[in-house]
Amino acid sequence: MLKMTHLSKVYRTEVVETYALRDFNINVNEGEFVAVTGPSGSGKTTFLTIAGLLETFTGGQYHLDGVEVSNLNDNERSRIRNEKIGFIFQAFNLIPDLNVFDNVEVPLRYRGMKAPERKQRIMDALERVGLASRAKHYPAELSGGQQQRVAIARALAGSPRLLLADEPTGNLDTQMARGVMELLEEIHREGATIVMVTHDPELAARAQRNVHIIDGQVVDLAEDPRFHHAVHAARANSPA
């Protein structure tokens, strides 16, 4: 589904060149649930933005669904984002001027979907996340957990095959985080591929696979005993 080989991303400013990713290799299969962990500044978000075609990369290759993405133009990238990928951000990123219903509708409109189908999908997605009754509310009227569930509904409504989540629970308390996680697991069971960045070892442990990033590179978890232990401890504790 998602394959990066020798990928690099360099941020150049006037004074420094930062290698956010270097010789980055990863392969995520269709239907996998991958948790990405790593210290702050290690390049997790950079990886996710490149994976989600939000950003270009400097070197190497990235195949998404078998397509080499560096050959795509801006419009094609937009279309793939719209049709294949669902995003969930740490900061929810709902549009404050629009109510819940209209927020979930945004990607569907960009797909040119007809109104009845849009409505059907929006209500389905909102029901999924348990917020159908809040359709007319504005984001500011909702709790953080509710907002993130709206964001998930927005990502879900377009039935994406790949769901990218950047610390989706980072701004939520434990209970809300658990709710969001359960939702993601449910979505995964229905067949979506999920790549989730998280700081929370407990959540990471619930994914099928863990990928650890340090200094812009994927490292073998076995080489980082501290994290290894943390994950195992979490796995042992988790109710699963």
Add this chain to the structure above:
Amino acid sequence: MLHIKPILVALKRHKAGTILIAMQIALTLAIVCNALFIIDQRLDRIARPTGLDESNLVIIRNRWVGVTDEATGPLIHGDVQALRQLPGVQDAISINSYPLAGGGWSTGVRVNVDDKKSKAHTTLYFSDEHMLPTMGARLIAGRNFTPDEVTDAKANAVDTPAVIIITKALAHDLFPDGSALGKSVYVSDTKKPSTIVGIVERMQVPWNSSWADAWAENAVFQPYVLMYSGNVLLIRTKPGQQDAVMKSAPEMLFKLNRMRVFPKENGVRTFANQRESIYKRDRGMAILMGVVCLVLLGITAAGIVGLTSFWVGQRRKQIGVRRALGATKRDILSYFLTENLLIGTVGVLIGALMAIGMNLWLVTQFEMARLSLAYVAIGVVALLLLGQGAVLAPAMRASRVQPVEATRSV
């Protein structure tokens, strides 16, 4: 057009800015429509033909000093005779006034002796049989005066002449069926009829203000030489001799008689000078209105650029999110263009009503003409285009916001 509803919904959350811009557009439209209308009317007014052959025409305002009106008769005849002899002069007359002079005679004309009300309003031009050729008036029916029809007349007791010549416009007002030539009419409150012996294609009244608009080309020519100490000498020069005659004529007149002055400022001038000075206010008004329009349009455009730039800055994150969710650059561009079009449409709708209202007020207050709806239509289109033009730069900037901005915190 796909996205009108969510744009409207979002605008509801930005009421202040939206209303401000819509009202600015409305007000600009209202003022610009009326201003353009006034400009166009002024320009039309300026462009009106006088009926004179305006080139090679020199005007001398003569003021006899220490001579009574009654005593001016021979002096005026002497002046005119001498002028007609002057090298470079083709013809010359003494006349009471002329088109665009700014002041002159006006009166009513009745068709029947017993009529209580006059049938038409008109100005009066008094001079001899040289009047039509000197003015360059075109006779389209009948004949000119003969020398024996011309008499002297006291300025304060003008009689009624047996024959008159009138303009086509007046002829039409008096006899709409076109039968004016040969008919008798009654000029002013006289009981003596005057027979129309000639019809002139066109001759404007001396006034250029709107009160005379309804009868701007109604003129009666009467075969009188007015004995008047404030007469006007109208000189038709030979082609190319205008400047020479402007110098030689006053010199010669002074030599003939020193008991006169030519007012310093406008005593001797060409008709072109006269036209220029009489329309100075109209032209000034048109320019002022034009400047006001440009300034207003500029301010409105700047307001739109400013507000949209502010909104784009404010919504960078949300634009990034939209891009991340699949919006193309064109989607973002069209979002802001559509948003502006919606605000603009509300603005021009209100503005169109305000434009018409403002005109109705001007109509009642200043006797302005009714605003033609074409101006409103043109103004509406112009302001919508102005809005789209003004919004283009900030909207392009918005479309260049990278999708990755969605992930950057604040």
